[in-house]
Amino acid sequence: MLDPATPAILSVFAGRIVDTGVDPVPHMRAAVGIAKAKPKAELLWASPRELLNIFQADEVGCHIITVTHDVLKKLSGVGKDLSSFSLETVAMFYKDAQVAGYSIETR
Numbered sequence: 001m002l003d004p005a006t007p008a009i010l011s012v013f014a015g016r017i018v019d020t021g022v023d024p025v026p027h028m029r030a031a032v033g034i035a036k037a038k039p040k041a042e043l044l045w046a047s048p049r050e051l052l053n054i055f056q057a058d059e060v061g062c063h064i065i066t067v068t069h070d071v072l073k074k075l076s077g078v079g080k081d082l083s084s085f086s087l088e089t090v091a092m093f094y095k096d097a098q099v100a101g102y103s104i105e106t107r
Contacts (some may be wrong), residue, residue, distance in 0.1 A: 005041040009064065014057075015047025025056055032061045051075065 002008055013029050014024035032095060035043045040062035048054065051074040057065040077085065097104075 002041065004038050005040060006038075008038065009041050009042050010035055010038075011044040013046045013047045014053065018053075024053075025060060028057070028060045028062060035063075044089050051078070053064055055087050 010031060012024075012028060014028055015023040018029055024045075026041070031043050044064040044066065045053065045057040045062045046066050047087070048057070048065060048067055048071060051071055052066060054065060054071070054075075083085045
């Protein structure tokens with residue numbers, strides 16, 4: 001049993017929970033409750049799979065989240081207009097197709 005006076009990091013691999021098709025948020029909420037009983041303990045959301053997990057970790061009260069560079073790069077899209085984002089995506093696919101030598105035939 002962890003002594004309440006002992007500093008600790010409680011690491012929950014939430015990404016592994018996601019890998020089973022289960023929503024990690026309820027489990028992380030429960031872990032926050034457990035951590036509150038240990039005032040020197042911090043909860044770590046490990047192995048996030050997507051940008052949304054950063055917001056979920058914050059919303060449930062996680063103290064720490066480990067995030068890969070690839071996920072962090074997606075922060076620039078936060079708040080972006082979805083219509084503009086969709087058009088940029090279509091343009092990117094079109095450019096990739098051209099580079100690959102494909103063309104779209106119209107009739």
